[in-house]
Amino acid sequence: MKFTDGYWMVREGVHPEHPAEVHDVVVSDDALTVYAPVRRIEHRGDTLNRALVTVTYSSPLEGVIRVRVEGHTGRPDPGPRFDLRTPDRIPVQIEVDDDAAVLTSGDLSVRVHRDRWHVDFEAGGRVLTSSPHKGIGLVATDAGERYVHEQLTLGVGEHVFGLGERFGPFVKNGQVVDIWNADGGTSSEQAYKNVPFYLTDRGYGVLVNHTGRVSFEVASEVVSRTQFSVPGQVLEYLVVHGPAPADVLRRYTALTGRPARVPDWSFGLWLSTSFTTDYDEATVTRFVDGMAERGIPLSVFHFDCFWMREFHWTDFRWDPRTFPDPEGMLARLHDKGLRVCVWINPYIAQRSPLFAEGAEKGYLVRRPDGSVWQWDMWQAGMALVDFTNPDATRWYTEHLRRVLDMGVDTVKTDFGERIPTDVVWHDGSDPERMHNWYAQLYNRAVFDLLVRERGEGEAVVFARAATAGGQQLPVHWGGDCWSTFEAMAESLRGGLSLSLSGFGYWSHDIGGFEGTPDPEVFKRWLAFGLLSSHSRLHGSSSYRVPWAFDEEAVEVARRFTRLKLSLMPYLARLADTAHAEGLPMMRPMLLEHPDDLTAATLDRQYMLGDALLVAPVFSADGTVDVYVPEGVWTDLLSGERLEGPRWYRQTHPATSLPLLVRPGSVLPVGAHDDSPEHDHADGVLLRVVEPVDGRTVRVVVPRGGDARGLAPAVFEVRRAGDRVTVEAHDTPGAWRVEVLAGGRTSGVVDVPAGGTSTEVAVS
Template sequence: MAENAPLLPYNYFYTPAPTLPVRQPGDPADPEYVRQAKPRQQYEHGITLRGITTSNVEVDITLTFVASGIVRVRLQACDSQSDTVKFARELPPVPVKSVSHSTGISLRTDELRVELSLDPFHMAFYDADDRLLLSQNYSERTNVRMKLTVLPFGFSTVEGKRVAFHDSFTAEPDEHFYGLGEKFTDFDKRGQRIQTWNMDCGGVWSERAYKNVPFFVSSRKYGIFVDSARAVAFDMVASNTASFSITNPGDELDYYVITGPDLKTIVTRYCELVSFPILPPKWSLGVWMSSGFQRDSAEAVLSRARMIREQQIPCDVLHLDCYWQRFGRWSELLWDTEMFPDPAGMLAQLKALHFKVCLWINPYIGIESQRFHEASEKGYFLKNPAGETYVVDIWGGFHPPVGILDVTNPAAIAWFKELLREHLRLGVDVFKTDFGEGIPADAVAHSGIHGEELHNLYALLYNDAVAEVTAEETGHTGLVWARASYAGGQRHAAQWGGDANCTFPAMASTLRGGLSMAMCGHAFWSHDVGGFTIQPTNELYTRWSQFGLLSPMTRAHGNTTRLPWDYGETALHVFREYARLRYRLLPYIYSYACIAAETGLPLLRPMVLEYPEDPATHTLDLQYMFGEALLVAPLFNESGERTVYLPAGNWVDYWTGNVLTGSRFITVQAPLETMPLYVRANSLLPTIEPQAFTTDEPFTNVTFNAYLFESGSYALHDIDGITALSATRAGRELHIQVTGAKREGALRLLPLEGTTPVEAVTVNGQNIAQGSTTGPRWNRQADGSILVTWM
């Protein structure tokens, strides 16, 4: 791990990832792997086999076709008594056709085929077109001694003890891998070793992650999800350039191979398996402004709120970080009454200014708090191996040691929820659920689960509790603003990227983490505008604001001020203008939020997800698509210059209206006030006039900006339903079709280079008069655009 690199200062983190033992001279030189298998039972949805390893140990193998395009592979020791945590949901299984032949068995559904060779044992997976997707690798050996250089389908024993199960597969030379949680390394995980172990990263500079997910997607159109809460190791063509391997500590290997016609389908099917994202309330898609990690007071909070409104910065949420509570007792969930003498009165004034309020919390309580002693006496904390309350220095000396809430104890959860309920009834709207990664591997929980298995699961149970009480008291979906997560954590919108340094490289790594999360179906991801650690320069703050305000969710936060007026007039102007742009695009953003809740497809989309057939997109990780229509290219340096890749087709510069052709890289010069932003040809962008804050009412006066060359369509999702709009150019005619919830609307046809001026307009087949002042009408604007209005 990077923090233990030679000659670098030692960094202490309480929960280092567990490591597997190294083989000693007396241990078997090779792992045990399945060399042959015999069918035990074939059934409607799969098959069970008895495998024989290289030293004649019997193992159980089960293949189950759990859903369309998804097959589950489970390898266990015959004597396994494992009762491990599972994250996959039960889906309607699909029937499988089984054909036996001279060397094995073929299992087929409409979308997936698995070929089983029985002696020697081998599995290969094919898609609906019989294209090879994935093949087990048993063959990689050293040249003379013929020792394995991979870990095939089987298990390993060290000092007579079974320590892990594993499998290895051939990696194609041009294959790329994406996902595995919020990893801050290159988006393409080829050549990397990844371990799914949640950690307080202390930065965004390595594969360490607050949010791990044991799922990845291959450019060859398959995904693999390992259903385990343990520290699963993924060696993605790092140790051997011909293969990748999966290693799970414990008593089994349980994974799902997920296929589909494209990468989007694979992400959606993975979400079907573990959870779709929830749809957060509309206001949460607005701007969140934080106090920052610094001393705070009611007077300061109200001053910030008034200043935001005076500066005409659209904003919906004020976040109060740690110091709403007394230092040394975090997180006892009691107001610091010296600094906040009248919380109810302050909250009422913030409501009058149309702000929602978020409070910072964590699942630990400092030993100086009376609530620590109360919870410890009642057994509400995790225990150490001696059976005592586990007291840990989670803050590295900055804050007194703490106890860790036992999220497996129903009584502890009920107590914790009541503490939160008091604040929700007072007027708080949402909680920032910080931490949740520091669970000791030797902790003992009420439920009996071992600390090593609880470690990654903890964040999900912690966020579940907070989301549940929030939904109970507010009536909206169980929104949290979480730092730690794991497989299935998309059910907790939202997550943010943790404590990034205030540097351009950290900003770039933050985006890479978001892209990796996106491939795991986490749609509502965000990050700290400006970075967290120390103080950003005015230019970095400005560039990060542009990136942040066109991210799925937006919050300005750090360990010093992140208020835009503290970074100079240019930064204030840019923040305001990009916040207004975000609020102008809220119908577009909310539509993709609804799509995310239905499909798991993220708002922030890696280029390869939108253009998987274009090899130039396969490793791009410094630009992204925001929805399907907008290409966003943040600046990660002070030069104002960067390279942008435009995929095939026409693209329109959002700021100038210039038309650019795709399938090429371009070099862009962008002044500080401008971030490169491009609109896909034929897009219809729904917009509104930006307001100071968001309501939960349906959008009104929606205007679709049409970047139309031939034809385009858009399905506007809103609280009142779906409105479907399509528009087509036919010579000098513009034909519009509108159906669905909204009976009133407008379309602005932008004048684009190479297009013919429009002279006639129809809406739903009826000719519309030009220049009319009442009823459906169209008019030519001063800038050459055509504005069509209907009702």
């Protein structure tokens, strides 16, 4: 929200007040509280008839500083609040003298200057960002509204990233961003997943600790600052130090939660009925058998909305006209080796038999007059489940449990963005702050049920809406996009922004959702989708089976599905890293190349983990520009060597795209390409690419299939001159090694079961 009229003036009807100086400093064991009047105090009379801003600095985690700005504090806080995972106490150092008050947590300090209002956040002997004069503001309007804002400075050349899954420019400088979940598709400034967290390439990130609307003016209201504001009289934010962007994400996800583990089968290909298409068991069987006949491995089949009767969503009952034997059908799909997913949402249509029951028991969200909140968007007379009521949550999940008991394996938790604010919640939550937070309660209810029911300590949903902390409940997909190259590119921008907002996994509708893609769009999107963390074929009014487009689409689907499955030893390790450290599987170039100024702003290519660079093709003729960072990179598909740093313009057939292996990497490739569920270490091939002399690379290969849960296989690969030595630890079965160096390959060296080491000559 903008409060100024240019740089010098404020907008009509807006009355801001800003801290002018530090009047008093109070120190406790672990906090520094500053009292700052909005006018300089020259004599006692200056203490009358003016506001006093209270600013408290503390640390919820080492290397993180919490800032709480308060005007009036008498209004109770009804919540909801982000569930931050903080230790009981973080030791801090506090120093106060006549010039400044300084609080230090780990390697991050906040310095409050006493003679005038100016606050610096410092690390490594330099200022990362500052709250300058008029940075903090308590704002009143003629309409009776109150806001608090903060402005943090941006340095020359500093870029801002994140703020959730945003489909506009990847670099957020110059943008106005409202953190407010909306069902707006992927072609506007609105977003399904709004996260009040940004990071910059200067070594820090900022989380605004407010679940409701947060307005960001990123180098827009004041072009050298990022402003954020919230309604009310209290603003809390946290400055998270890196120093590298990956370190910022590690600390941020330590606070807000890290992604849960997901089952291996979720990394395989998902196929959907699509949304409004006609389908029954015969249609589903034809699709499933068609994939098998064409050699395209399929892992999950998804039933979209119309598995239930129209006007009944959500009642958790299969449409008996179309699916008269759901249990039998599910068993038959399981016999084909498939998992099954079904669509749900958190709304109860008036015709659903659950509506009257939910209304009677108080399980549906109500208006202030006590009536059930309803509207006719989406489904006639639709109401909303009140997940702030534990009994309502149990009621909803018990009905869903019946579907799981039939044999359904996972759930697509659609919607959750259009949450009203003219309502009363069971637990008294602030309606404005519940708007974004609702998705967390909804997805948490379903995710926890799946974990309990499956008893494996892991689960997967396919969710659309989220906010900060939503990364704990994977997987999320990008929402409703058009079937064009432009929409494919905007989808990628959304995924990259989400990955810099703490989310470890991300997917999208291959080929686009709205409309029907032409064959070239579909084939190029297939390659991109199957080099994403999760891969789903889904559309709105048309089927997405590859043979509906052309025979080459079948070849592309088969090639890239099998390629992805062969990379399961690598992908499983990336998933473990996402769970343990909070680093995403799909990584903007910035994360892996933080010192490369060209890589920092790229949004048409990405790193799949630390070793693979993926550059999707966004053109029908196959032309693609790819930036190659420093070193000699090797194309995994063609074997071509590309030396960076420099740009390359290439032309690729539909069966290819730039897929480059980082020099010095050891890429584990599996012995299977027909399923994601197997022991990834058994028969694994270690592809040693451009090894660096004198460097040791440790390779961890998680187990899978029946061996999942056992200790991973660990290899240590070291080059010394013209020899590469590989030592294995806890490795089951046989394994293999291939060295690619200087454009030559050693060929594959087989190591039999029980072998603990091998040595390979470098040509």
